[in-house]
Amino acid sequence: MKKILFLFFTIIQAFAAVSMEELTWENGDTLLKFLQRNSIPMSLYYNLDKEDQELASEIAYKTKYQILKDDNNNIEQILIPISDDLQIHIYKDLNKQYVLNFTPILYNKENRILRINVKTSAYQDVYEESKSATLARAMVRAFRGSINFRNIQKGDEIILYYEQKRRMGKLFGDIIIKMARIEINKNSQEIFYFNENYYDKNGKEVESFLLDKPVNYLRISSKFSTARYHPVLKRYRAHLGIDYAAPTGTPVKSAGNGTIIFVGTQNGYGNVVKVQHASGYTTLYAHLSRFAKIKKGQKVKQGQVIAYVGSTGMSTGPHLHFGVYLNNKAINPDSVIKIAKTQLNKKDLDEFKKVVNAHEKKINLFIQDNKENPPKEEDFENYIELDSI
DSSP: OHHHHHHHHHGGGGSSEEEEEEEEOOTTOOHHHHHHHTTOOTHHHHTSOHHHHHHGGGOOTTOEEEEEEOTTSOEEEEEEESSSSEEEEEEEOTTSOEEEEEEEOOOEEEEEEEEEEOSSOHHHHHHHHHOOHHHHHHHHHHTTTTOOGGGOOTTOEEEEEEEEEEETTEEEEEEEEEEEEEEETTEEEEEEEETTEEEOTTSOBOSOOOBOOOSOOSEEEEOOEEEEEETTTTEEEEEOSEEEEOOTTOEEEOSSSEEEEEEEEOGGGOEEEEEEOGGGEEEEEEEEEEEOSOOTTOEEOTTOEEEEEBOOSSOSSSEEEEEEEETTEEEOGGGTBOOOOOOOOHHHHHHHHHHHHHHHHHHHHHHHTTOOOOOOOOOOOSEEEEEOO
16 A cells, blocks of 8 residues: 555656646546546556446546646546545556556544534534534434434533544545534433444434335345455455345335436446435445436435336346445445344443443543644645655
């Protein structure tokens, strides 16, 4: 991983003047269009295997990506994130030929604590103190189903212990609220993040599940995975969704209430439907044989048929590729699919209690020492001039 970072930035020292430009991925753009627009051989895409062509379809709208150019304005390297852990890396090799690889994303993790007294509203005050809308959204999402934020009044206290990522000096990906304490009218409510769900102090689950399984399937043919190094292929692979094997024509249902935001084709995914849900969640249904009578902008109910299983795009057989995204970042569908709630078993409960004790100690120490809140986040210009050392 360090070699990848080194490769990207050693170019900076190879020219008298270079520039790194940060851009935003446009809605509806594809890797093929991007390569053609920048005069990069489209064979980079066509030479990928089917799984990697499908993975290249994961570039999300509004994703920030970087282009490094030499002093003659020629593209030397490109980094395009496709998840919190994996990115497309395009660069020139020693023969000055473009190469495309999937490489892990390098970022730093930061654990921080924020403490405020409400002046206007919980969301607005958290944002104003942190200048991070991502943090404010994460707080609301974490307490979904357990707190009515309209009941929070002026003077109530909010403490957030959270984990965030930083890449190239900027916040990257989503924020995980590890523990939160909200005092409403002198009554304190706490939640703790454990095994991808939120629990109260006694280990009772507090987050309501959003989604249901979208299809009656025969088996799961491929599970969700992020940037993992394949020891045989000697490269990084990922699968940012769940594949449900089912016969062609099997009805595909919307996993939750929402609004259809896309109906059409999408490179390696073939026929695709996307549905926008509450709290920043989006679901994707791919490789469809055909669509039901739906259109963009239409509202759908959980369980409503929106399409039918197929094998379009880069598919080796009939199945539904089901993806779940939180603020445009792929997450494990199993973490939000509606399942029968179960109590934590003794082993998990013992581990959970250790987590609770550790988090509470950090927050109590923060309060005891009267520590200051983290510095507010800043916006950066998207064009940076770099001079060689």
